[in-house]
Amino acid sequence: xxxxxxxxxxxxxxxxxxxxxxxxxxxxxxxxxxxxxxxxxxxxxxxxxxxxxxxxxxxxxxxxxxxxxxxxxxxxxxxxxxxxxxxxxxxxxxxxxxxxxxxxxxxxxxxxxxxxxxxxxxxxxxxxxxxxxxxxxxxxxxxxxxxxxxxxxxxxxxxxxxxxxxxxxxxxxxxxxxxxxxxxxxxxxxxxxxxxxxxxxxxxxxxxxxxxxxxxxxxxxxxxxxxxxxxxxxxxxxxxxxxxxxxxxxxxxxxxxxxxxxxxxxxxxxxxxxxxxxxxxxxxxxxxxxxxxxxxxxxxxxxxxxxxxxxxxxxxxxxxxxxxxxxxxxxxxxxxxxxxxxxxxxxxxxxxxxxxxxxxxxxxxxxxxxxxxxxxxxxxxxxxxxxxxxxxxxxxxxxxxxxxxxxxxxxxxxxxxxxxxxxxxxxxxxxxxxxxxxxxxxxxxxxxxxxxxxxxxxxxxxxxxxxxxxxxxxxxxxxxxxxxxxxxxxxxxxxxxxxxxxxxxxxxxxxxxxxxxxxxxxxxxxxxxxxxxxxxxxxxxxxxxxxxxxxxxxxxx
Amino acid sequence: xxxxxxxxxxxxxxxxxxxxxxxxxxxxxxxxxxxxxxxxxxxxxxxxxxxxxxxxxxxxxxxxxxxxxxxxxxxxxxxxxxxxxxxxxxxxxxxxxxxxxxxxxxxxxxxxxxxxxxxxxxxxxxxxxxxxxxxxxxxxxxxxxxxxxxxxxxxxxxxxxxxxxxxxxxxxxxxxxxxxxxxxxxxxxxxxxxxxxxxxxxxxxxxxxxxxxxxxxxxxxxxxxxxxxxxxxxxxxxxxxxxxxxxxxxxxxxxxxxxxxxxxxxxxxxxxxxxxxxxxxxxxxxxxxxxxxxxxxxxxxxxxxxxxxxxxxxxxxxxxxxxxxxxxxxxxxxxxxxxxxxxxxxxxxxxxxxxxxxxxxxxxxxxxxxx
Numbered sequence: 001x002x003x004x005x006x007x008x009x010x011x012x013x014x015x016x017x018x019x020x021x022x023x024x025x026x027x028x029x030x031x032x033x034x035x036x037x038x039x040x041x042x043x044x045x046x047x048x049x050x051x052x053x054x055x056x057x058x059x060x061x062x063x064x065x066x067x068x069x070x071x072x073x074x075x076x077x078x079x080x081x082x083x084x085x086x087x088x089x090x091x092x093x094x095x096x097x098x099x100x101x102x103x104x105x106x107x108x109x110x111x112x113x114x115x116x117x118x119x120x121x122x123x124x125x126x127x128x129x130x131x132x133x134x135x136x137x138x139x140x141x142x143x144x145x146x147x148x149x150x151x152x153x154x155x156x157x158x159x160x161x162x163x164x165x166x167x168x169x170x171x172x173x174x175x176x177x178x179x180x181x182x183x184x185x186x187x188x189x190x191x192x193x194x195x196x197x198x199x200x201x202x203x204x205x206x207x208x209x210x211x212x213x214x215x216x217x218x219x220x221x222x223x224x225x226x227x228x229x230x231x232x233x234x235x236x237x238x239x240x241x242x243x244x245x246x247x248x249x250x251x252x253x254x255x256x257x258x259x260x261x262x263x264x265x266x267x268x269x270x271x272x273x274x275x276x277x278x279x280x281x282x283x284x285x286x287x288x289x290x291x292x293x294x295x296x297x298x299x300x301x302x303x304x305x306x307x308x309x310x311x312x313x314x315x316x317x318x319x320x321x322x323x324x325x326x327x328x329x330x331x332x333x334x335x336x337x338x339x340x341x342x343x344x345x346x347x348x349x350x351x352x353x354x355x356x357x358x359x360x361x362x363x364x365x366x367x368x369x370x371x372x373x374x375x376x377x378x379x380x381x382x383x384x385x386x387x388x389x390x391x392x393x394x395x396x397x398x399x400x401x402x403x404x405x406x407x408x409x410x411x412x413x414x415x416x417x418x419x420x421x422x423x424x425x426x427x428x429x430x431x432x433x434x435x436x437x438x439x440x441x442x443x444x445x446x447x448x449x450x451x452x453x454x455x456x457x458x459x460x461x462x463x464x465x466x467x468x469x470x471x472x473x474x475x476x477x478x479x480x481x482x483x484x485x486x487x488x489x490x491x492x493x494x495x496x497x498x499x500x501x502x503x504x505x506x507x508x509x510x511x512x513x514x515x516x517x518x519x520x521x522x523x524x525x526x527x528x529x530x531x532x533x534x535x536x537x538x539x540x541x542x543x544x545x546x547x548x549x550x551x552x553x554x555x556x557x
Numbered sequence: 558x559x560x561x562x563x564x565x566x567x568x569x570x571x572x573x574x575x576x577x578x579x580x581x582x583x584x585x586x587x588x589x590x591x592x593x594x595x596x597x598x599x600x601x602x603x604x605x606x607x608x609x610x611x612x613x614x615x616x617x618x619x620x621x622x623x624x625x626x627x628x629x630x631x632x633x634x635x636x637x638x639x640x641x642x643x644x645x646x647x648x649x650x651x652x653x654x655x656x657x658x659x660x661x662x663x664x665x666x667x668x669x670x671x672x673x674x675x676x677x678x679x680x681x682x683x684x685x686x687x688x689x690x691x692x693x694x695x696x697x698x699x700x701x702x703x704x705x706x707x708x709x710x711x712x713x714x715x716x717x718x719x720x721x722x723x724x725x726x727x728x729x730x731x732x733x734x735x736x737x738x739x740x741x742x743x744x745x746x747x748x749x750x751x752x753x754x755x756x757x758x759x760x761x762x763x764x765x766x767x768x769x770x771x772x773x774x775x776x777x778x779x780x781x782x783x784x785x786x787x788x789x790x791x792x793x794x795x796x797x798x799x800x801x802x803x804x805x806x807x808x809x810x811x812x813x814x815x816x817x818x819x820x821x822x823x824x825x826x827x828x829x830x831x832x833x834x835x836x837x838x839x840x841x842x843x844x845x846x847x848x849x850x851x852x853x854x855x856x857x858x859x860x861x862x863x864x865x866x867x868x869x870x871x872x873x874x875x876x877x878x879x880x881x882x883x884x885x886x887x888x889x890x891x892x893x894x895x896x897x898x899x900x901x902x903x904x905x906x907x908x909x910x911x912x913x914x915x916x917x918x919x920x921x922x923x924x925x926x927x928x
Binding site for chain 2: 034055109112113116117120121122123138143144222223226227228237238240241242243244324325326329331339341342343344345346402405406409410413414420421514515517518519520521522523524525526
């Protein structure tokens with residue numbers, strides 16, 4: 001019996017480990033070797049320079065605090081939203097939920113354009129303030145400030161907290177808080193003593209993802225923050241690409257990986273202590289229509305926050321795609337469907353959509369397999385081994401894309417791994433960034449399943465597979481969908497990782513957007529906006545499709 | 558549907574006994590779709606009977622479909638492209654893969670990156686007969702490992718309407734930018750992260766000399782110059798002629814105004830922007846191509862280099878990449894002939910100087926302008 005179990009868990013752990021070994025550790029070790037060892041001796045000059053130069057110390061400090069502040073802000077703004085989505089039913093909820101994730105797929109150049117249209121010196125808000133309140137100069141000055149960076153991080157990550165915490169919250173039985181109420185606890189006390197501890201695993205999982213995401217932030221910092229701000233990721237890019245100082249880039253990458261590992265390790269330890277098993281509640285029992293003025297205000301206030309915070313920049317983008325110099329026009333949309341320049345690199349929108357969606361589904365399936373195995377192993381494995389492996393599984397999320405991309409160039413160049421110019425490398429690279437989201441989405445749900453549920457199933461004669469299908473699967477299914485939505489999103493919007501992987505002619509939508517923005521002229525700008533709008537539509541359609549899977553399958557929690 | 562009810566401690570758990578097969582259909586659909594993608598690409602990557610020649614280049618490269626078709630037909634080959642990020646990232650990848658090159662030809666080393674490429678020794682030299690039609694001043698590499706293909710001038714662009722509406726004279730020199738009436742009007746790119754940014758820094762170094770350029774930048778900083786990390790953000794985010802930005806002067810290319818005309822929504826008689834091309838205000842960027850050492854098809858690669866330097870390809874360059882062809886016999890398209898200007902006397906900074914001082918110059922600039 002024991003040997004079967006061991007073999008089973010070996011297979012479960014083996015899948016993600018082999019994947020990581022081949023597509024993560026091997027290329028990384030190769031590039032670090034090349035960068036840090038010259039003529040057989042270690043060249044550790046970079047590390048000395050790192051510690052002794054105040055600039056790098058400051059960069060590390062800035063990277064950490066901006067990520068921490070972004071995470072706290074995202075939590076403050078998104079937690080009430082998660083509550084509303086978990087507890088109330090209202091019309092248009094699914095569409096609203098899909099649209100909160102759209103920012104996640106937009107390239108940072110496009111997001112910057114949206115924010116400029118809204119809040120820039122000549123943006124809608126400043127123009128209105130100057131006209132109606134007689135300001136001489138634009139009163140809102142956000143460009144190249146830390147506020148712009150923080151705002152963009154909240155904009156991007158709102159959905160992470162909403163989804164992960166929201167799905168856990170909807171599994172909580174309202175009877176627990178009702179009991180506390182009945183015993184005379186105030187709402188705040190109930191939240192502090194009952195709800196928060198029960199939600200802690202999912203809140204910390206979401207916080208961790210947001211933190212790592214902001215810790216390795218690149219485009220937002222470069223474009224919205226301007227050159228005065230630099231994260232480690234930005235500095236790695238400068239060193240590797242512009243100065244071609246590989247030893248320094250490798251040293252910085254290693255520091256980045258070590259920091260992530262430490263954060264992850266602390267988190268994993270906290271998470272393990274906080275994990276509580278409980279009997280999950282079905283959604284129909286936890287969600288109701290808002291009744292009475294107070295509840296309606298709560299629901300509407302949160303919807304309003306979402307529309308203002310996330311919706312207005314997106315709407316500004318859509319407006320830009322229709323706004324030609326002489327008024328409303330479809331000219332940009334017509335233009336993207338015609339190869340006016342006769343370029344060999346012209347991307348028909350249908351083709352770009354097909355590639356984007358195709359890669360996204362491939363990455364989704366791979367991420368679910370790898371992330372599912374990793375989460376199952378961590379949920380059941382021994383304490384010592386998982387406290388190491390859990391952080392390890394998260395590392396790809398916070399590893400510099402340029403370092404890994406260069407690693408691929410030198411490591412994956414010979415059969416059987418001659419993948420440098422293969423199309424398969426694109427979904428593989430996307431999976432590397434996407435599967436950690438799957439792990440973090442599924443793990444809190446897996447951990448919350450009481451062991452005796454599975455034991456009862458076994459006692460009633462179910463095989464391990466049957467028990468898994470009939471007991472575990474229904475409980476975690478919603479979390480799997482959350483993970484799947486993230487994997488899809490990460491892949492369809494991914495630009496960072498693949499830009500450094502030598503690409504064959506397989507243009508995705510973000511790539512097409514960048515191509516338009518590479519040359520001057522209003523038609524290029526307009527087409528970029530039109531393509532961005534298409535990207536939003538396709539993403540939203542993808543979400544609704546994934547959500548449908550969840551609604552049509554019965555018996556869920 | 559039958560329900561199994563597990564009861565324990567007063568908690569109820571409902572679950573469907575039977576999950577109908579059709580509900581799994583959707584999962585199979587996804588699986589099938591992704592398998593199609595995965596198998597589809599392994600098929601697509603198999604080499605055909607026809608020889609394939611690969612060009613590795615940066616993201617800004619473009620050429621007409623028909624032009625490449627001519628070469629493919631004449632030589633019975635397929636031309637494939639690998640795009641690998643911006644100019645710096647692409648070159649670094651070519652250097653990293655020198656043991657087992659990804660392509661036959663690399664296109665897009667410019668004179669600021671030239672020494673890095675030559676030092677790495679990733680190219681083999683080729684004396685193309687077509688170099689006879691190319692002006693000698695473009696042939697920076699006398700060994701001909703790198704052959705010039707196109708060039709363009711990095712310089713200031715300004716928003717014509719902005720200056721006309723306000724009755725202010727548009728800038729004519731670098732010195733103009735530090736005058737009080739130009740306070741807060743310019744946006745430039747960071748030379749550490751952007752190639753026009755580096756070009757403009759080199760223009761100031763060539764113009765003021767390596768001893769004095771920092772004084773100029775300090776003045777510029779006092780005059781509230783805005784620095785962005787890339788051309789996209791400067792042009793689409795800050796430049797008043799192209800965006801919601803409020804700055805009417807931007808560092809771009811002397812060939813940006815014809816692009817504004819070519820990519821306008823309605824036919825324009827006049828470009829909305831203009832380039833400053835006065836002597837000593839611009840840096841000339843020359844782009845080179847070379848045959849990679851250890852490539853699989855050296856013979857066809859040489860033919861392709863010849864083709865790239867020949868009239869047909871050269872005449873296609875301007876409207877695809879908005880740069881000038883090096884072949885003096887190539888005729889410019891009309892929109893170029895009418896709206897594009899060349900810098901009159903671009904500053905001179907040799908590739909050796911750039912290679913030697915690049916890091917120091919950028920470092921000193923960063924300390925004085927950004928921190």
